[in-house]
Amino acid sequence: MIKIFNxxxxxxxxxxxxxxxxLVIAAVLAAIVWRGEDWASAVSLVGHACLLSLGMLVINTALGFYQRVHNRSISQSRARAILSLVLAIPLTFLVFAVFPTALASRESIAMSAxxxxxxxMIHRxxxxHSTPxxxxxxxxxxxxxxxxxALVGKTLKNEDPHVDVVGYYASPNEAESEVSAWGILSKHKSLTDTALELEVDEIVVALMERRGGSMPLRELLDCKLHGVRVVDVATHFEKTKGQIRLDSVNAGWxxxxxxxxxxGLRTVVKRLFDICSAIVLILxxxxxxLVTMAFIVMxxxxxxxxxxxxxGFNGRLFNVVKFRSMRTDAEQDGKPRWASAQDDRVTRVGRFIxxxxxxxxPQLFCVLNGxxxxxxxxxxxxxxVDQLTRQIPYYAVRQSVKPGVTGWAxxxxxxxxxxxxxxxxxxxDLYYVKNHSLFLDVVILFETVGVVLMAKGSR
Structure with a gap:
């Protein structure tokens, strides 16, 4: 794992x-060389190549090609690759139409792209479906x-196909075991010797109890000095699953x-990003x-x-605006209810939108007003919020940032x-509040495209 902007x-x-x-940029540059174009007049095509590459990145991200774990068959991956190419064709012609070039060979260069x-896509x-x-x-x-x-081992095996769990090293103070006996390593050797012999890259400390000498601090330090990364459970889940687990953190952590x-700088940058992106998306x-409004009226x-x-932010109340997707008598009894999978309060137009x-x-206008x-x-x-704050620890922490149209959760x-x-x-949400940055916002927006295209998690 590499940490970029948190x-x-x-x-x-x-x-x-x-x-x-x-690869896309190289294909465009190869076409320029092959056609014998003047480099001075072909410099603009580097910009075209970069735009096409970024567009392809968005499409592939939306279609899930950069996920570490998936359950697709190779036929499903091929179908998504074909869909990606179908979306790339209009993207290519759109880029060359919006940003025209005077080169006579632009059609050939577009074909090279x-x-x-x-x-x-062949490589994707x-x-x-290749084994690392x-x-x-x-x-x-x-x-x-x-x-x-046991939870750490299960997560590693399910979430990261590039990880080998070499085994479990028992603490002397652990009374019970919930992992398979074959996975427990021999205690005849020290933790340091075991880690070095097995060529371990990382140790995840997953103890229920850390007091009373259950943690061999000297041996863990020796492992770290030998180049083995040592992390606790909270950090493990943060980097592996992008979440901060409530059962593995405390207020001190x-x-x-x-x-x-x-x-202040982060606040200003985020506000400028919100205004610019909201205006672009509204346009x-x-x-x-407009079409949605007409169908709702009809x-x-x-x-x-x-x-x-x-x-909203710091517990302040505001009015969120959406297109109406339910009947006007959806909560006639005045009691708030979450939407269910087959909610009969949703209209036909509402179910689609x-x-x-x-x-x-319409929440984009809420972004503009701040x-x-x-x-x-x-x-x-x-x-x-009142109900969940009483029942779930740290729930109020999510109110330390503005609510979003989309989000990590x-x-x-x-x-x-x-x-x-x-x-x-x-x-x-805790992971986002802890690590939020402009880079993470862009990553989330890219993944939101995939959520919308695949209609995931809608009610």
Whole structure:
């Protein structure tokens, strides 16, 4: 894992992204050389190549080609690759139409870009279904054999195919074991000797109890001095799953650890980013919003927009605005309710616009007036916030940043309508509050495109 602007990215993912960006640019440059174009007049095409590469990156991210873990068959990956190429064709002609070039061979160069896209997709499908080489694998030793160690091992095996869990090293004070006996390493050797003999890259300390001499601090320090990375459970889940687990953190870890910075420069940059991106998206989606308004009026009587009080930054109340997707008598009894999977209160138009997230578009105006941000935790109703704050620790921390139209929890977890779902989503919200940056905001917006295209988690 590599930490970039406080956000963890897998090293192999970065390699794949840069390889794909470079392949398209190289295809365009090769066409320039082959056609014998004057380099002085062809400099502008470097900009075209960069735009095409970024566009391809957005498409591939949206289609899930940079996910470390997936359950797609090779046929499904090929189908997504074909869809990616179908989307890349109009993108290529759009770039050359919006930014025309005087070169006579621009059609040939555009075709070269398409060849680059084809090569990228062939490589994407191959990488998605290839087994990582042994030299690229990450060897992890879990220190502990209890429930927390079992959870760490399960997460590593499910979330990262590039990791080898070499075994579990039992603490002398652990009374019970919840991992397979075959995975427990012999205690005849010290932790340091075991780690060096197995060529371990990382040790995850997963103990339920750390007091009473259960942690061999000297041996862990020796491992670190020998180049073995040593992390606790909270850091492990933060970098592996992009969440801060409620069962593995305490107030001290949150206070004394890094992150959770709310400096003035970050606030100004985020506000400028919100204004610019909201204006661009409003202009791009204005025709869609007008058509949606017409369909809402035709289907049922009532207001086009739906306004509801939500809890925002520092607990301040504001009115969120959406396209109305439910009947006007959806909460006739006055009791707030979460939306369910097959909610009979949703209209026919509402079911469609909720599925593709069109109902969220009016929130862009909330971004412009400053009550919301483009990226942040989902704004909840005061009734639910009061309830969840009493029942879930650290729930109020999510109110230290502005709520967002989209967010880390929204792209990582499906729609939640229970206390357990809210606790699970809070773990992703805490990760965002701790590590939020402009870079993470851009990553979330890229992933939001995929969520919308695949209609994931809508209710």
């Amino acid at each position: 956000h963890y990215l897998h090293k192999r993912t970065l390699q794949q992204v840069f390889f794909d960006l470079g 398409m060849i680059g896209f084809v090569l990228v 499908v191959y990488v998605a 080489q042994s030299m690229m694998r990450h060897r992890v030793l879990v220190f502990g054999t209890g429930p927390r160690a 949150l206070i004394f650890g890094d992150g959770f910075s709310q400096d 791009l989606t204005l025709p869609i919003m 289907e049922s009587r009532g207001p086009i927009f739906y306004r509801q009080e939500r809890v 909720r599925k593709v997230r069109i109902d969220e578009l 009550s919301m941000s483009m990226v942040g935790p989902r704004p909840e109703r005061p009734y639910f 929204q792209v990582k977890y499906h729609y939640g309508a229970t206390l357990e779902d809210s606790a699970e989503k809070l773990q992703y």
